[in-house]
Amino acid sequence: MFERFSKEARAAVVKAQEVARDEHSGVIDSRHVLVALIETPGPAVAAVAGSGLDTTEAVRTLRRDIRAGDALDADALAALGIDLDAVRDRTDAVFGEGALDRAGAARRRRSPGHIPFTPDAKKGLELALREAIRLRSSTIDGGHLLLGILRDTRNPAARALSDAGADLGRIRHLVENPAEAA
Structure with missing residues (x-):
C-alpha cells in the first residue's frame, strides 16, 4: 500500500512519527496523523481551515491531548x-x-526507534486507500489520508475534530472539491 503514497502522504506519515517523538508518545494514533496533515501544506489543511476551524488552536489542542495520553x-x-x-x-x-x-x-516511554501505529491509525491508512480507489486516484495523497481518518468517526482524530466544532461532512466535501477550499 505504501508504494501508492504520494510524496506528500509519505511526508505526513514521517511527520506523524516526529509528532509522536515530540510528544513522547509510545504509539502513533490517528491524532498524530491529523496533526501532521494540519501542519503540512496541502489539501488536508486547506479543507480543515476552509471548514472554519482554527487550525492553530486545533493543533495546540491535539498536541495537548496527545501529551496527556489516555x-x-x-x-x-x-x-x-x-x-x-x-x-x-x-x-x-x-x-x-x-x-x-x-x-x-x-x-510513557520515549522510543528512539520504531513507533508502532495503533489500530485506529492503521485503519485510517487502510481507509485512505479505499478513498483513493473510490475517487479513482492512482496515488494516495494527504487529502485521502484525511478522508480515511474521517471515514471512521469513532477514531480519536475524528472525535477531536468533531469536539472542536468541525463539520466533518464539510471537511470531506472540501477535500473532494479542493477548488472550494481555496
Whole structure:
C-alpha cells in the first residue's frame, strides 16, 4: 500500500512519527496523523481551515491531548463526579503550567526507534486507500489520508475534530472539491 503514497502522504506519515517523538508518545494514533496533515501544506489543511476551524488552536489542542495520553479519560472521570479540567487547572496553579501532562509523559516511554501505529491509525491508512480507489486516484495523497481518518468517526482524530466544532461532512466535501477550499 505504501508504494501508492504520494510524496506528500509519505511526508505526513514521517511527520506523524516526529509528532509522536515530540510528544513522547509510545504509539502513533490517528491524532498524530491529523496533526501532521494540519501542519503540512496541502489539501488536508486547506479543507480543515476552509471548514472554519482554527487550525492553530486545533493543533495546540491535539498536541495537548496527545501529551496527556489516555491515562486520564475525562468522560470516565466525569462519571465519577471528577472534573478533569478543574483538576488540571488546580494542578497547573500549584505545580506550574502543564504539570499533570508532564507527570503522565514521564511514565510513557520515549522510543528512539520504531513507533508502532495503533489500530485506529492503521485503519485510517487502510481507509485512505479505499478513498483513493473510490475517487479513482492512482496515488494516495494527504487529502485521502484525511478522508480515511474521517471515514471512521469513532477514531480519536475524528472525535477531536468533531469536539472542536468541525463539520466533518464539510471537511470531506472540501477535500473532494479542493477548488472550494481555496
